[in-house]
Amino acid sequence: MPNRSKPLWILTAALLVGTPALWIVYWWQVLASGSLPHDGDAVAIPMFAGVVTGFLASPLVLATAWFCLRRYDPRTRLLAWRGDRPVRSVAATLVFGGPALVLTAGLLHDLVLGVEPLHEYILVALRAPWIAWLLAMRAALVGQRAPAAGDDGAPRPISGSP
Numbered sequence: 001m002p003n004r005s006k007p008l009w010i011l012t013a014a015l016l017v018g019t020p021a022l023w024i025v026y027w028w029q030v031l032a033s034g035s036l037p038h039d040g041d042a043v044a045i046p047m048f049a050g051v052v053t054g055f056l057a058s059p060l061v062l063a064t065a066w067f068c069l070r071r072y073d074p075r076t077r078l079l080a081w082r083g084d085r086p087v088r089s090v091a092a093t094l095v096f097g098g099p100a101l102v103l104t105a106g107l108l109h110d111l112v113l114g115v116e117p118l119h120e121y122i123l124v125a126l127r128a129p130w131i132a133w134l135l136a137m138r139a140a141l142v143g144q145r146a147p148a149a150g151d152d153g154a155p156r157p158i159s160g161s162p
Contacts, residue, residue, distance in 0.1 A: 001139055005072035008136050012065045015129055016058050022126050023050030029119035068137040068144075076143030078135060089142050096138035103127045103134070 002008065027047045036042040082089050107127045115121060 005069040020054035100134040
């Protein structure tokens with residue numbers, strides 16, 4: 001895991017921008033392959049749906065990243081497990097590790113058996129950064145620093161004010 005949370009925020013932003021962009025490239029390649037009917041608009045709808053879905057999912061992805069990275073501990077490792085926080089460790093593993101496992105299984109399936117036609121590899125490549133993000137969020141959540149004593153999350157007064 002990185003020494004600061006900034007690279008994970010950059011990965012989050014790259015996913016939010018890159019996923020709809022790759023989705024558009026994918027459908028453009030599907031159109032170019034000639035596998036769609038020529039008598040209708042069969043590409044604009046899924047292209048637009050990918051952009052809208054990315055836009056609508058952005059708040060959820062950003063909130064998840066904030067929740068996981070708010071008390072980031074640079075000593076955290078990817079396979080972190082906190083014996084003093086077993087519920088958090090299990091919950092984070094189920095919530096983030098489960099989808100990462102499913103995406104990894106699909107990725108390995110497609111890489112080992114191959115996919116046809118060639119433009120399907122765009123969707124295969126799209127899974128890898130999401131797997132990395134899910135595993136990083138899991139590790140960051142499990143390894144979060146405990147709040148300081150007396151830290152109830154309330155805003156602190158600015159020094160020098162009454």
